[in-house]
Amino acid sequence: MPDKETREQKVFRLSRRKALKSLAAAAGALALPGKDASASFWESFFQKNFRELRKDELQKILARMEREYSAQYGKPVKVKATPPREGVQYGYALDLSRCIGCRRCVYGCVKENNQSRDPQIHWIRVLQLNKEKGVDLEEAEQYYNPAKVPEPGHFYMPVQCHMCKNPPCTKVCPVQATWTESDGLVVVDYNWCIGCRYCMAACPYGARHFNWKKPGLPAAELNPDTHILGNRPRPVGVVEKCTFCIQRTRENPGRYPACVEACPVGARKFGNLLDPDSEIRYIIENKRVFILKEDLNTQPKFFYFYAT
Amino acid sequence: MKMIWEFFKGTLVLVFRGSKAYYAWVLGLLLLMAAGAAAYVYQIQAGLIVTAMRDQVSWGFYISNFTFLVGVAAAAVLLVIPAYVYHWKPIKEIAVLGEMLAVSAMVMCLLFVTVDIGRPERFWHLIPKIGILNFPQSLLAWDVVVLNTYLVLNLVIAVFILYNLYHRREPNKSFTTPLILFSIPAAVSIHTVTAFLYNGLGARPFWNASILAPRFLASAFCSGPAFMIMLFQVIRKYTKTEIKDEAIFKVAELIAYSMFLNLFLLGAEVFKEYYSDTIHLAPMKYLFQGLHGHSSLVPYIWTAMIFNVTAFILFLIPKTRENFVTLNIGCVLIFIGVYIEKGMGLVIPGLAPDVLGEIYDYSPTGIEFLVTIGIWATGLFVYTMLLRVAIPILNGDFHVGEDGVTPVIADQMFILQRPESRG
Numbered sequence: 040m041p042d043k044e045t046r047e048q049k050v051f052r053l054s055r056r057k058a059l060k061s062l063a064a065a066a067g068a069l070a071l072p073g074k075d076a077s078a079s080f081w082e083s084f085f086q087k088n089f090r091e092l093r094k095d096e097l098q099k100i101l102a103r104m105e106r107e108y109s110a111q112y113g114k115p116v117k118v119k120a121t122p123p124r125e126g127v128q129y130g131y132a133l134d135l136s137r138c139i140g141c142r143r144c145v146y147g148c149v150k151e152n153n154q155s156r157d158p159q160i161h162w163i164r165v166l167q168l169n170k171e172k173g174v175d176l177e178e179a180e181q182y183y184n185p186a187k188v189p190e191p192g193h194f195y196m197p198v199q200c201h202m203c204k205n206p207p208c209t210k211v212c213p214v215q216a217t218w219t220e221s222d223g224l225v226v227v228d229y230n231w232c233i234g235c236r237y238c239m240a241a242c243p244y245g246a247r248h249f250n251w252k253k254p255g256l257p258a259a260e261l262n263p264d265t266h267i268l269g270n271r272p273r274p275v276g277v278v279e280k281c282t283f284c285i286q287r288t289r290e291n292p293g294r295y296p297a298c299v300e301a302c303p304v305g306a307r308k309f310g311n312l313l314d315p316d317s318e319i320r321y322i323i324e325n326k327r328v329f330i331l332k333e334d335l336n337t338q339p340k341f342f343y344f345y346a347t
Numbered sequence: 348m349k350m351i352w353e354f355f356k357g358t359l360v361l362v363f364r365g366s367k368a369y370y371a372w373v374l375g376l377l378l379l380m381a382a383g384a385a386a387y388v389y390q391i392q393a394g395l396i397v398t399a400m401r402d403q404v405s406w407g408f409y410i411s412n413f414t415f416l417v418g419v420a421a422a423a424v425l426l427v428i429p430a431y432v433y434h435w436k437p438i439k440e441i442a443v444l445g446e447m448l449a450v451s452a453m454v455m456c457l458l459f460v461t462v463d464i465g466r467p468e469r470f471w472h473l474i475p476k477i478g479i480l481n482f483p484q485s486l487l488a489w490d491v492v493v494l495n496t497y498l499v500l501n502l503v504i505a506v507f508i509l510y511n512l513y514h515r516r517e518p519n520k521s522f523t524t525p526l527i528l529f530s531i532p533a534a535v536s537i538h539t540v541t542a543f544l545y546n547g548l549g550a551r552p553f554w555n556a557s558i559l560a561p562r563f564l565a566s567a568f569c570s571g572p573a574f575m576i577m578l579f580q581v582i583r584k585y586t587k588t589e590i591k592d593e594a595i596f597k598v599a600e601l602i603a604y605s606m607f608l609n610l611f612l613l614g615a616e617v618f619k620e621y622y623s624d625t626i627h628l629a630p631m632k633y634l635f636q637g638l639h640g641h642s643s644l645v646p647y648i649w650t651a652m653i654f655n656v657t658a659f660i661l662f663l664i665p666k667t668r669e670n671f672v673t674l675n676i677g678c679v680l681i682f683i684g685v686y687i688e689k690g691m692g693l694v695i696p697g698l699a700p701d702v703l704g705e706i707y708d709y710s711p712t713g714i715e716f717l718v719t720i721g722i723w724a725t726g727l728f729v730y731t732m733l734l735r736v737a738i739p740i741l742n743g744d745f746h747v748g749e750d751g752v753t754p755v756i757a758d759q760m761f762i763l764q765r766p767e768s769r770g
Contacts (some may be wrong), residue, residue: 082470084356088472088479091423119672128693141743142505146493147697148706158396158724164703166703166704175626176626176702176703176704177626177629177700177704179703179704179705181703198703207549207550210484210485210504211480211484211485211486211487211547211548212487213472213473213479213481213487213488214469214472214479214480214481215479215481215482215493216472231469231472232465232466232469233465233466233467233469233470233472233473234464234465234466234467234469235464235465236405236406236489237462237485237544239402239405240405240406240548240550240551240698241550242550242702243400243549243550243702244702245403245701245702245703246617247402248402248464249395249402249465251394251395251396251398251400251406252393252394252395253394256754273530274466275394275465276394276395276464276465276466277465277466278465286616300753317724332550335549335550336549340679
């Protein structure tokens with residue numbers, strides 16, 4: 040079912056607004072965080088789950104966020120809510136025979152997606168593996184630091200969100216703060232997440248990251264082109280993850296994710312799995328492709344392959 | 348209505364009266380609670396970064412304590428079954444104390460979950476209709492449902508029985524019996540659901556073993572009752588409550604069976620992992636031997652193993668089981684042993700090594716200890732308050748007056764200054 044339909048279908052919970060209002064009075068008496076007690080604090084406190092928002096409510100929220108982020112970071116910030124495109128299933132492929140472990144993808148991602156610099160949050164983790172042992176995660180090293188890569192005897196395996204078709208992370212969320220969009224992207228509503236971190240325990244790829252403290256994002260480094268479910272600045276205490284650069288790939292014409300652009304050796308491939316002429320389909324049909332932790336039946340839309 | 352109001356007023360009067368020892372105890376707990384609350388306020392302001400948890404080990408001391416305490420709560424059933432199903436009188440007299448322990452443990456469980464989440468002010472997202480409870484998909488949603496049900500259930504049973512005793516009448520059986528019978532599967536379900544919470548994650552081989560729920564139950568029926576045996580001795584020594592030796596020994600006997608099952612199931616799991624020697628072995632190796640030079644959990648788990656086995660032997664032999672010195676040693680050993688095994692010994696190896704093979708050695712920070720101590724103090728405070736009302740009712744020092752409305756309070760002391768010898 041397309042997301043639009045689900046969203047409209049769920050708007051029946053009108054009685055909820057009433058309940059919320061009385062709850063507001065009660066909570067107000069409890070005086071939650073006092074210093075933030077502005078009107079917009081309460082607005083975001085009572086904000087509904089993204090998927091239950093009516094169009095006009097969503098517009099108001101986007102405007103509010105743009106206002107707040109622009110004031111906070113001292114430059115105009117755009118917050119989009121570009122919906123999924125019909126007939127698109129995003130897929131990703133990564134050529135292990137090409138990857139040299141330079142980690143430019145990691146930092147390209149950090150820059151594009153406004154991840155916290157202090158403490159550092161990385162949506163992509165690059166594993167250094169031993170050629171003799173193959174893909175043995177017990178032997179993986181993430182904190183390698185030689186003068187030059189690649190190091191002899193090693194190969195490199197970047198891991199990020201695999202956008203599973205059967206995602207363990209969305210299933211376990213107790214409040215449906217995370218879900219799969221109709222174009223296959225697994226997203227998080229940062230305003231709805233309660234920060235229980237059950238999804239992090241469930242993810243077999245370590246793709247979910249928690250904001251243990253308020254993200255340290257210098258205003259000068261903020262990418263102002265943001266998406267509400269993607270790279271907009273995140274609050275403390277919630278989980279975030281790779282969205283295949285939802286703010287880029289959902290544009291028309293769509294752009295590549297930042298990591299694809301950043302890769303100096305062309306190891307990263309991205310495209311529409313439903314398009315038979317796409318590069319991603321060619322790779323899946325003609326190369327030696329494998330899936331990480333296939334036995335877990337997560338059915339990722341992220342494929343590793345050896346081109347040579 | 349007026350009768351209920353007068354009863355309520357009477358309970359309020361009771362909790363404010365007591366001997367010096369009672370005031371000192373309550374004041375001490377309140378101080379610890381205040382320290383915990385202060386630490387929690389600091390954690391709220393700074394974020395969960397003040398804990399030692401990180402992305403690699405995303406659950407820690409709080410969830411470990413939570414898991415252990417769900418077991419303590421579930422163990423009330425070990426008193427309920429002999430008391431109400433088999434009508435064994437010595438235990439029936441104290442079953443209500445077990446139910447109140449379940450209430451206190453549940454309160455602690457809910458607090459531990461609350462302090463663990465990143466956005467506690469969004470708790471309302473979990474309330475059905477107002478928020479969205481992802482039921483039945485998420486096991487955490489199941490846990491919310493069963494834990495709250497169990498809490499309410501035990502509270503209702505205990506309060507109803509006590510309220511009737513206060514009015515000096517037999518509690519209405521047609522009301523209590525179905526609730527009490529329902530509390531038996533409910534106790535099993537809280538611990539099963541908590542086990543399934545871990546169990547259902549394919550990404551975590553250490554938890555993804557079908558033996559996990561039975562192991563949870565077996566260990567719960569050791570730790571909870573061990574705690575009760577010690578509590579009962581304290582209660583009968585320092586208050587007017589009488590608890591028969593045979594009740595305590597019967598509970599100890601039940602612990603012996605449970606500990607046998609617990610050790611047997613653990614052995615089955617250890618065998619499977621070590622003999623098949625697949626990649627699934629890594630977490631167990633990390634726990635029992637250390638992995639790639641990381642061995643922070645090893646001394647703890649072996650302490651737990653030695654404690655559990657020693658306690659099992661002490662409880663198995665009737666002579667040591669019925670000697671209060673060895674019995675109490677056994678209780679302490681079990682309590683610590685299971686606390687380690689079902690706490691950090693279960694949660695941490697599930698997360699380390701993490702899904703990409705990284706090992707992050709977790710050990711709780713001072714803030715985590717402070718918050719945890721605060722919550723334990725809260726649990727003891729709740730239990731003390733419940734006992735403060737329940738014990739005078741049970742021994743007839745707090746009851747309704749001749750007019751059927753005003754309460755009579757004969758007991759002023761609660762904790763006796765000079766412990767009387769047992770009758």
